[in-house]
Amino acid sequence: MRPTKPTKPTTASSVLSEAELLERHGVLPSAQRLAIAQYVLRTDEHPSADQVFAKVKRALPMVSRATVYNTLNLFVDRGLLRAHVLAEGKVVFDPNLAPHHHFIDEETGAIHDVPWSALAVSNVDALEGFDVHEYQVVLRGKLKKARST
Numbered sequence: 800m801r802p803t804k805p806t807k808p809t810t811a812s813s814v815l816s817e818a819e820l821l822e823r824h825g826v827l828p829s830a831q832r833l834a835i836a837q838y839v840l841r842t843d844e845h846p847s848a849d850q851v852f853a854k855v856k857r858a859l860p861m862v863s864r865a866t867v868y869n870t871l872n873l874f875v876d877r878g879l880l881r882a883h884v885l886a887e888g889k890v891v892f893d894p895n896l897a898p899h900h901h902f903i904d905e906e907t908g909a910i911h912d913v914p915w916s917a918l919a920v921s922n923v924d925a926l927e928g929f930d931v932h933e934y935q936v937v938l939r940g941k942l943k944k945a946r947s948t
């Protein structure tokens with residue numbers, strides 16, 4: 800595995816078109832899957848399945864909820880997306896495949912990526928009897944001020 804630059808989050812979608820991406824991951828790029836991919840593989844909003852459905856329905860009114868749910872699960876299975884449980888048992892989808900942490904804005908519910916290098920968690924090796932291979936920190940709070948980007 801090659802190391803990723805900590806400052807620039809890498810998504811699988813940064814270079815390739817959606818159709819190429821799906822094909823590379825063994826997913827047949829149907830019109831519905833492409834419409835879903837165009838949103839969910841580009842967004843940094845960490846949407847839930849219902850939010851993806853609402854968004855995709857605007858571009859593709861005939862799409863069904865089941866198609867969106869099945870497609871999201873397929874994308875996760877094929878390594879195009881990650882599913883995170885970040886709040887109240889809610890599953891959100893994230894195209895940022897690089898290790899990173901999350902900050903949840905308690906006022907708006909917005910979920911922001913926190914670079915992996917921004918936090919140091921020490922003593923994970925002290926968890927006796929467990930072999931820790933992954934961890935993710937979820938921070939909660941408020942933004943100090945509106946950001947311009």
Ligand SMILES: [Zn+2]
Pocket residue numbers: 845893895899900901911912
């Ligand atoms: Zn994320």
